[in-house]
Amino acid sequence: MNKLAKELLKKNNTREKVISDDNQEIYTNMIVYLRGSDLTEYNQEVVREDMIELILDGQQRGDNIQKVMGGRYKEICDEIIEAIPKKTNKDKVMEYLGTSLNSIWILGVIALVKNLVMNFISDDAAFQFVLTVGDVLTILAIIFMANFIVWHITKTAFQSENNKKVGSFLKEWIVISVAFAIILLGNIYLKTIIVSIPLWVAAIIVMFIFVISKVINDKV
Structure with a gap:
């Protein structure tokens, strides 16, 4: 893992601690699925950062992850993965x-x-x-x-x-x-x-x- 990816990983590890227990299981499944994609480790962390931001914004409004993402977790992951450059x-x-x-x-x-x-x-x-x-x-x-x-x-x-x-x-x-x-x-x-x-x-x-x-x- 390169330096930029390591720095973003460390930042994401800190920020995800604020995710509520109710949202944790689905968030974990999304990240596990993301790890099996064809994205570079840095791009995986960029996507992870965006997911954390969405979830935390929803929590501040009182919305859970299901309401934020409409229950389409796999489809959303696939759409994000498809839109980002893959590994060469x-x-x-x-x-x-x-x-x-x-x-x-x-x-x-x-x-x-x-x-x-x-x-x-x-x-x-x-x-x-x-x-x-x-x-x-x-x-x-x-x-x-x-x-x-x-x-x-x-x-x-x-x-x-x-x-x-x-x-x-x-x-x-x-x-x-x-x-x-x-x-x-x-x-x-x-x-x-x-x-x-x-x-x-x-x-x-x-x-x-x-x-x-x-x-x-x-x-x-």
Whole structure:
């Protein structure tokens, strides 16, 4: 997230605290839906700022969010999203790259700790960072599962509670089950080593990925 988007995010986070409890649920659904759009993070915050302004103006008049927006929450969001410039292909690539690198360095830290512990309890402590085929599949499964859950939440923000309960549970159960099956089977059967390097080298690589992810995310 770039500097302008961060500043506007901070401002919006402060202002939304004044939104009443009666308006909070619908406002939250609108923002969740907005997060799944093709708008840049800065434009999302611009839209969010306008929504907060509308809601707070309505509260001052004694009107709730339903009266202010006429109950057409999804339609209003779609109209706003349609009227604002979307992410360019470059924006999408940079955002995807930044998100992927974030996931990789976080999982890399976990893998470093795991390898360090295994080296300490091993009789032959060579302090090597070992990456197997199963580890790679585990990383990919976790990234896919996280992205699917976020995508699913944003796309079902305006569904009725009954539809959410049935549809969401079924889809999430299938995806999580498949992901866990891949993780479990990969760690049990796919033990072919594809990387074996000193732990300190792995730590430097993870640090490098972290720095690159910060640079990319600050430009998105």
